[in-house]
Amino acid sequence: MTAVANESRRTRPVVAAVLTACAASGVLQACASQVLDEAPSSTTVIVAAGERPGEELLAQLYAGALRSSGIDVQVRSGLVDPPALLDAAEVTLVPGYTGRILSSYDPGADPTDAEDVFEALARALPDELTISDYASAQDRAVLLANRGQLGQWSVSEVADLVADCPRLTFAVTADFASAGGLDALERTGCHPREIRRIDDPQSVAVASEPDTVVGTTTTSPALAEVDADSPVGTIPDAADRTARDDANAAEGDSPVFPAQNVVPVFRKGTLGETQLDALRTIAGELTTGDLTELRARLEAGEDPESVAREWIAEHA
Template sequence: MNRRKMVVATAFVTSALALTACGGGSDPLDTSSGDSDTAASSDTIVVGSANFSENELLAEIYAGALEAKGVKVEKKLNIGSRETYVPALEDGSIDLLPEYSGNLLSYLDSDTEAVSSDDVYAALPAALPEGLSVLEQSTAEDKDAAVVTKETADKYSLTSIADLKDKDLVLGGPPEWKTRATGVPGFEKNYGVEFKSFKSLDAGGTLTINALKNGQVDVADVFTTDPNIAAEGWVILEDPKNQFAAQNVVPLINKDKASQTVTDALNAVSAALTTENLTDMMEEVVMDAKEPADVADEFLTENKLS
């Protein structure tokens, strides 16, 4: 949402952009190696992505839509979490990245009380660092969710996150969940839930999916568009206190690069994206092992955006 990570080979990303699941390898934001010794020129949009497959897919869609309008594009995919890519946006290492409204707002303003799609989107501009802006958000939504197997749900009578209280279970999620308001601190603050332990995995990716399948964790952060939920018959626990706010897909961009051509192209993508077609695309990526770039091309063609 590594968040559902699959290792994706991208022909046009140089080896300097490689990032392993444990954080090794070359720095994906290093512009001192590769084909150019300087950062991208002012007329080039550098499209980044977080380190999970859905975000890579969305970045490929953004890049393809811009290229179709004649915009020069450079891609720096699989950068990492917000702790890495937000500063990269601020310093101009990247210009554009697909974001999720609620988690972005929570990252920028841990005290926010906005939870609905409209309220979250309305609160974002004031919370954003200077020089960054969001364009039109899509109706497509992919939320973090506390997910358990059907066996665990039946054993402990679990239907809501509140039911996890005093159950002595193991939680699995991305490393940042140890400190983020949507992770361990949020479960304790919102529901009084303390877990036996927290297992640091990845952002809804193969480590998390396999840990839940194999019983290494009892509760896992799995994203709501992940096809494994339906395929495995897993249970999404209800979140009556809105620990996880609305998570609409929205372009986060440097204001200096948001020309009318760029804005129009990205807003057209947002208008075409829905939760349903995003879920369908993720099934192709996760279950059918299709390359995100190929799935992105199909989406752009079907929606007359290329």
């Protein structure tokens, strides 16, 4: 499968990431105290999952990582609105994707770079909630098109499409829309001739149609059909910036599509330092390639808990 842009392996310690989130919200001392104190050993951590198999998979991954710290963990699956239960303190942790979660708490937010999205999310969360570090694994919006047509249009990255949008049809999946793809294109001034919805398995075939661009996401099984010899290719987006701490580094363009890194949102005071350290398994090891493979196994009929348990056993 073609490598996906905007992914880099992250190894920053989880504790440092929590402190970064707290600093971004301007309450470092209080947040550090609430989050890093050891949770009572009798506490049962409840990880919530929505109704889709991919949400169940993330819940089982985080549950498995937390169990490795020696605490009791339960997974509640098939929930209609896990964030609402988190707000109501009926569950402890809800995993998701940075950009999607940010848009639910701050619909007007428009950062796209991975660190900017993460920091904006830290600021947007209610006082009783926090996050730890995010994984490199993403379910981010991505565009596909015929390579020959891209050459004719002189398009080398997503931002180059804007001038051609009025004569193009965009065929997009539901995941592309939920990942903020359509909103992001609108912000760039891209106004397609037509926008139509397709199912993900149609992505590569439809991308071969004249004057058509397909929008899907980076964990789409359809991307397995795209390689260097395929007539259809992905349209690169600007890379997430990595030289953020170097004051002399030139700052390039931000990506068009918002980052959608896997991240846990949880209630303050419920996880101790040992549990936060266990979350490093996800933050430091889970890649987009891993997530794509695991989701493909779910589509083949495997059980989310078994799939997650195998991954944790290999990476813990």
